[in-house]
Amino acid sequence: MIFNSLTFLAFIAIFLPLYFALKGKARLLLSLTASYIFYGWWDWRFLSLIAISTLVDYYLGLSMERENEEKGRRKLLIISMVLNLGFLGFFKYFNFFTDSFVSMLQGFGMNPSVHTLKIILPVGISFYTFQSMSYTIDVYRKHIQAEKSLLRFSTFVAFWPQLVAGPIVRAADFLPQFQKDHDFNWDRIVSGTGRILWGFFKKCVVADSLAPFVDQIFAEPNGFASVNLLIGVIFYSFQIYCDFSGYSDIAIGFARILGYDFNENFRKPYFSQNFSEFWSRWHISLSSWLRDYLYIPLGGNRAGKLATYKNNMLTMLLGGLWHGANWTFVFWGFLHGMYLIGQRQLGKPFGSMMNGLRFPKGLKIGVNIALTYFFTCLAWVFFRSPNFATAMDVITGIADLEGFGFVNVMNKFTVMKGVLLIGILLVIEVSDLRMRWNSLAFRNPLFRIAAYAVLLLLIAFFGSFGSGAFIYFQF
């Protein structure tokens, strides 16, 4: 089930009144059932995966807590990792690794006869697997206690607002919130509704309006003039941001209405001045997961320069692979790894050079933001392209500057609409730094009514309602 569908409207119309009418275990049971319906609407067969993952991690968590020996605890953790990563590896990466292995053998002149399987990728498997894994790791590390209630734990793993596309919530943050009933609260309804509307604006208005142009460009970049390829890449950077952060906004908004608090997943990432800042603003729940469960255990930045670079690169490569079973995603991660390393190496000399130029502070910030955005877009080309050949066609097509003029801009009306919508988005985001729209809406009822009504009108006038799923569902 997707948020931007009539089915979901019916789902929420039934779920919300029931949710607030019930208390205690009955409410948890309703939440769990609703979550399984929400997920099973796509393909009920894959509910078994969530159920198995939940049951195994629940019992392993309890066993781990009872186990005093470090060796025994470690063994239980390994079982959990093998199971979770085994599911993920099989459903997401089996064909990828088989194909890559075959290609490698072919490179050595061999011609193996290997059959790949027709495997359907379960929606959201990367998200709930990481969520469940974080629980067992935290129990193993004794950062949290094992959850005693299977019902609570199952609801934590499958909670519908963030089940299929995050944010990835941590057991330490989220499980305690299930300990008590959350009463119906108007303040939460107010602020949650605003967040949901803003999410729908980003998804239906901005992301889905940009999508057709982007799809056209990346389907066959060779036929397009340079200017169109450039517009396609810029549009994609905003499409993926609005699509993904829009989903997070909607998830956070619904959770807030239900009485739960999720951590922020995006904080205006395209205003970052360097790449470590970018990763503290983009898909925060994943980047912090990778930091806490991969980068720091690898040694982080405590073991010298080279080890830090190695850890940076390894983390980003795995971050890339997490997104999808394709070498283009791995390369996207590699580029970001290189950016982080480059920043550590060149950041200081570049800063000194900028200081030497005596630019005004605002200009310096602008240059940093523009450079970070430029390199981010370069990496997005690989992320979006189905293969390296397409990515190179896009990059070289832009670089050769053939047909770089306004007259060659195709679908001018789509482009004008896209530019206008990105403009609206940026104006709201930039002004939010000073105005804090959400708190203003919260304090001033008249402003809130006007703001929410304007969002509804913008969605009606500019929204695209036919394109369906969110990009991050495939991850």
Add this chain to the structure above:
Amino acid sequence: MKKAYWIFAVFAVAFLGDRIGGFVLSKITKESQFRYSRLYGSSEGADVLFVGNSRGLSFYQPYCEEKTGLTTANLSYNGMPIDLAVPLVMDYLDRHQPPKVLVMDISLLDSVRMDNKLVFQFNHYSPNSERLSHLLKADFPNDYYAGRLSHLYRHNSEVFQRTFFYWKKSDKDWLLDRVISASMVDDVDTQKALRFHYSPKMLEKLDEMVKYAQQKGTRVELLVNPYFPAFVTKIENMDSLKIDVSKATGISVRDFSNAVQETEAFGDYQHVNKVGAMRYIDRLIAEGVLK
């Protein structure tokens, strides 16, 4: 419960805003110089009525009017499907003095490249036309009802953007005005073959439109507009399309696919630019299509 009032207030303000916004936009639609606004808003007729998809835009009106002294109207739109062209032409014939000649490029008989979704982009014209309204309701009921619920939604389309763009200016010179790139010229051999995907039902609709125009005393000319010369060989079933159209309508199709030869006269493989459009109009005059 007092705190719940703001939700009703949001919906009330949104509803009011929607109706005010919808009213303003429908005024713009009425006043616009865009072709469909003139179709539904003006009773002024034309001597020549052109119809087609984006290739129909090569019926370059300013040059045609200058050369022939005839007045023209063009109902062509990018990706126009026959399902939409038929009600638009019929509405034109009902609302205006029937034109002397109806000139149509038959490449819109293609269910793959033509965009049937274009129908719901005409939502803001649906209050003016029973035919459009009926088509919209049958093919896109969700959009039809959403357009009734929200008048802003009715204007949520690229067609409305163009309506707005041509609010105060004529759309007669709407044409793809660029020169085909050198790389496209070089790559023509590597292009995929083009095939028209048409059905007996589409031919029936075309025939219905042709007969309707003929009943009103309008001569009908069915044409194949120019393609980039080296691209013509890529079209697989042009001959069978021409034969089937002729059989269905009783009108023999005039083939101008090779009528323009210069590379500089094309914007891409399927569209002439302004230079090509003028060459093409000259040819139509010489062949007696426009007289």
